[in-house]
Amino acid sequence: MEDATDDLVPLDWDQVEARAARGDTSHLRELGARLADRREAAAEQAREYGRHLAHVVRVLALTRGRDSLTQLLRLLDEKQASTGLHPRFVASLLAEHQEPADLAAVVFDRPHTDRLDELRGCLFHELILRGVDIDDFRPLRTWTIVRPGWSALAWLPDQLRAMETAVDFPGRSLRGSARGGGSGLPTEGRMDPPTPRTSRRSALQDVATTAVHTSIVAAPEAGDWGNHGAWVFRLDEAIAPKRVPALLPTLPMPCVDGLGPTARFEIAARPVDEIWRLLFATASMGGMYGEGVHGAYGRLWAWRSMAGLSGTAEGASAEDVERHANQSTWFHFEADAEWFHNDVCADYGIAALSPDRRRLAVLAATDTD
Incomplete structure (x- = not known):
């Protein structure tokens, strides 16, 4: 097939190389252009097949009853790699x-x-x-x-588990879907520090290891949020939870860099189940341009973030994570710092004060269009 006109006959590479040896490079350019066009057409056809196949799977999954389930499982078992x-x-x-x-x-x-x-x-x-x-x-x-x-x-x-009882899920139909927009900072439990706040920066340093950082950001990383960061600080002394709101804006974290003494910094104490709910939604439903990792893996990565934030040892059991999480004091904050985009339900910060009140871990996440 010298001119690639017959899709059933493979291109003869020997003839292509012979053309090049004779100096007929313009023919090769034209041949390459036709092949590129056919490749793009085939790719678009494959994408179209993929869209149709995804809809067939969706219809089978959403059609109630054991018959549709049986047929779906047969399809997935036989053609899983192709779906x-x-x-x-x-x-x-x-x-x-x-x-x-x-x-x-x-x-x-x-x-x-x-x-x-x-x-x-x-x-x-x-x-x-x-x-x-x-x-x-x-x-x-x-x-x-x-x-x-x-x-x-x-x-x-x-x-x-008790902290998982408040869960948000998307709603899907045969041809559409909807998901919750999340929730902003609540009015309950507000602990906003008075303004003007101090402009003096804390001398504390981030001590998060790579493993701890990876654990803390597990949920926004899985949800493909636009940006996220994690920091851990060892405090010089045990502090009461009421001191955390004034301390957070002074810490050396990019998420509060440039935050002036009167700029918006709002914070609330939150129960552990509301923190888990926020992390689960982040991972399971994803950012603005993603669909997240859905329920099962959303659950896993929410637990991983809780583990890092609560200071649970690497490799610990879920029971250990739950115990540490329940014993920690949790905060949810928002700020008008440049790091955040301040779109509704697309920015948040979480802070966790350890039971001994000597460790403060922070997660900040932002996502915007």
Whole structure:
């Protein structure tokens, strides 16, 4: 195929090289241009197939009943690599629209010889987040025994914890979706420091290790937020929670650089479940231009951020993270510093004071269009 006119015949590379040897480079340029056009047309056709395939999967996932579930699982098992859809997305759709009893019977109660364990792992935690008690369904109880140990999700608790009870989910239909816009700083628990605040900067230094920093920013990193940062400070002495609002704007953090003594700095004490809810929404639903990592992995990365903020040791159990989180004092703040964009529900800061009141960890995240 010297001129690439027949799609069924492969291009003869020997002839291409012979043309070049004879100096017929203009022919090669024209040939390259035609191939580039065909490649772009084929890529667009592949994208179109992908859009159609994604819609078929969506329709099967959202059509209630065991028959549609059975057909969807057959499709995913046979063509999973070709669908281009991550199992965590499909699991989120299923948990939103299918009955737990049907999901337990069809998805979990079947021979584990297919390639759908990642789907099952994600669906398991999607159901937990929606309040399903796994003890009510034998296949779900069995999954905790037979699930693969390599999955990062296996670290998570098998029951919904008290701090996870306030959870936001997106709503999806056959051709659309909607998600909550988050929540700004509440009026309850406000501890705004009086103005003018001191312009003197604190001498404390950030002592966050790479591992701790990575842990703290896990949720906004997973949610693909525009910018985020984390800092940890060892205090010279134990301080009462009421001193934190005045201390935060003075710390050496880019998120408060340039904040004048009268510029807006608002802060509220928050219960641990509201902090977890904010982190979960950040990871699961993502930033303005992303869809996040959905429920199961949103749960995982919210816990990771809580671990880093609360000072839980690396590699600790979920029970240890929960204990440290419950014993910490939590704050939610916003500021008119240049680092933030101050778009509604697209900027926040979190601070955690340790139980001994000698460690202060901070996470700041911002996302804007």
